[in-house]
Amino acid sequence: MGASVTDLMARELERFAASHQRSRELRDAAEGALLSGVPMNWMTRWPGTYPVVFESAEGNALVDVDGNSYVDFCLGDTGAMSGHSPPPTVAAAERRLRHGITTMLPSEDAGPVGEEMGRRFGLRHWQFTLSATDANRFALRLCREITGRPKVLVFNYCYHGSVDETFATASEGKVTARYGNVGPPVPLAETTRVVEFNDLAALEAELAAGDVACVLTEPALTNIGIVLPDPGFHEALRELTRAAGALLIVDETHTLCCGPGGYTVAHGLEPDLLTIGKAIAGGVPIGAYGMTDAVAERILERTIWHEADVGGVGGTLAGNALSLAAARANLGEVLTEEAFERMIALGERFAAGVDRVIADHDLPWQATRLGCRVEYMFSPTPPRSGGEAAAAFDEDLDALLHLFMLNRGILMTPFHMMALMCPTTSESDVDAHTAALAEIGAEL
Numbered sequence: 001m002g003a004s005v006t007d008l009m010a011r012e013l014e015r016f017a018a019s020h021q022r023s024r025e026l027r028d029a030a031e032g033a034l035l036s037g038v039p040m041n042w043m044t045r046w047p048g049t050y051p052v053v054f055e056s057a058e059g060n061a062l063v064d065v066d067g068n069s070y071v072d073f074c075l076g077d078t079g080a081m082s083g084h085s086p087p088p089t090v091a092a093a094e095r096r097l098r099h100g101i102t103t104m105l106p107s108e109d110a111g112p113v114g115e116e117m118g119r120r121f122g123l124r125h126w127q128f129t130l131s132a133t134d135a136n137r138f139a140l141r142l143c144r145e146i147t148g149r150p151k152v153l154v155f156n157y158c159y160h161g162s163v164d165e166t167f168a169t170a171s172e173g174k175v176t177a178r179y180g181n182v183g184p185p186v187p188l189a190e191t192t193r194v195v196e197f198n199d200l201a202a203l204e205a206e207l208a209a210g211d212v213a214c215v216l217t218e219p220a221l222t223n224i225g226i227v228l229p230d231p232g233f234h235e236a237l238r239e240l241t242r243a244a245g246a247l248l249i250v251d252e253t254h255t256l257c258c259g260p261g262g263y264t265v266a267h268g269l270e271p272d273l274l275t276i277g278k279a280i281a282g283g284v285p286i287g288a289y290g291m292t293d294a295v296a297e298r299i300l301e302r303t304i305w306h307e308a309d310v311g312g313v314g315g316t317l318a319g320n321a322l323s324l325a326a327a328r329a330n331l332g333e334v335l336t337e338e339a340f341e342r343m344i345a346l347g348e349r350f351a352a353g354v355d356r357v358i359a360d361h362d363l364p365w366q367a368t369r370l371g372c373r374v375e376y377m378f379s380p381t382p383p384r385s386g387g388e389a390a391a392a393f394d395e396d397l398d399a400l401l402h403l404f405m406l407n408r409g410i411l412m413t414p415f416h417m418m419a420l421m422c423p424t425t426s427e428s429d430v431d432a433h434t435a436a437l438a439e440i441g442a443e444l
Contacts, residue, residue: 002444005396012403016048019407022065023053046414047403057084059424062411070411071429073419078254081279082334083422089282092329096322107321109328116331120261121252121274123290128319132253132277133161135287136216138313139273140165143214143247146298150190153206153215153246155197157386159223160216160251161277170194196385197221198230203237207244214247214272219263222254225389225416226368226375228382238270247272247295256280257347257420258371259340266371282330286323334423343372343421346430350374350419353434361441372421401440408436 017024027050031037036044043051053065060083062070075081082089096107114126129135140152140163152165157178160166167181168188175189193212195202206212219234221227241248250271252262256279259266264274272295277287291299304311351374354367358376367376377383379392398417405412410433412419419433 074413079278082282088333089330096325102320109324125296129287135275135289147213149213153193157224168192212246249273257373281326284326339423346421347372375418
């Protein structure tokens with residue numbers, strides 16, 4: 001019989017406390033100025049009794065203030081998918097910093113970045129924001145404006161940043177705020193329809209109401225565990241939205257892991273709008289949304305030009321010169337087709353290693369790969385919906401595995417056991433994770 005999760009957790013917490021004393025001192029010192037001692041409250045959810053404070057990060061290597069080194073598979077939950085501080089991106093940002101950061105004027109990098117986004121994703125018209133949240137928020141507003149419809153349809157347990165309309169769930173035929181939703185401005189049933197991912201019958205029924213402006217979806221769910229689409233799901237989704245007069249927005253923020261053009265190009269999707277953020281500027285804040293010719297024409301027809309700055313779509317720092325300079329270098333020199341080929345191969349190696357450990361130790365788990373992203377979940381079969389993925393989650397086991405890995409120099413994405421490869425990830429880095437997983441697998 002293996003050791004209990006409770007006993008292993010107690011041991012790992014002792015090991016964590018002994019090797020992260022400076023992080024604890026800095027957290028304690030910051031409590032007077034920062035709520036809970038951290039700059040953003042979700043940082044308290046990292047493994048251990050307090051978050052690790054980092055000192056430096058380069059490529060896929062991270063060092064904390066106690067001198068502990070980590071192989072970083074979290075990569076800022078995709079924000080550092082290019083690796084930390086990639087040299088071409090840093091050089092471009094440094095040049096831009098010396099010659100103006102934000103002016104409310106276009107910079108010479110803006111047009112080329114838009115052209116590159118169009119080349120990668122197949123949509124011609126682009127706008128830039130400071131985050132994927134903003135890109136999604138603005139896309140939703142534009143869809144409601146040009147369709148004259150009030151509602152958004154999302155999939156249960158989706159994640160599209162901190163967008164009000166998307167933190168909804170459906171239970172017993174009623175749409176309500178998801179557990180943990182902080183101060184929703186209106187009841188979610190007024191703004192949102194919710195169905196389970198891969199449930200085409202439910203999707204068709206909700207679209208039949210005729211009040212859905214758009215469907216907002218990731219090509220595969222990624223923030224409740226990776227949930228892949230059934231064969232034919234996206235073809236049916238596109239057919240149903242067109243038949244219902246609803247626009248389709250594809251959020252590629254996490255699924256960029258599938259290749260230079262994300263899941264959209266890898267699998268031939270045909271969205272009306274596409275949103276993305278995090279990774280495209282190498283860690284410098286940015287978001288973007290693109291649209292087809294038809295959508296762009298409808299938006300321009302509805303634009304009130306002399307009030308464009310107060311319409312709820314914008315932001316003074318959106319499209320700033322620093323973000324666009326970083327994006328131009330990062331897309332052109334770092335997240336290249338060659339880089340993705342290598343990253344995806346490493347993802348395959350990572351998944352194969354996890355599969356071996358699961359088989360060797362007869363664990364009732366499974367691993368799911370999405371391009372260069374891999375997640376292992378505590379269920380014997382892959383979930384087909386957000387609801388199934390949520391039901392399979394084991395909070396205590398997840399916390400133990402994260403802390404166990406951290407104590408052995410492996411940094412996984414918090415909240416779920418997900419790993420992302422970057423251009424500097426190596427085979428030995430992947431194998432180090434496999435060895436650590438085999439160690440905890442044997443103990444369990």
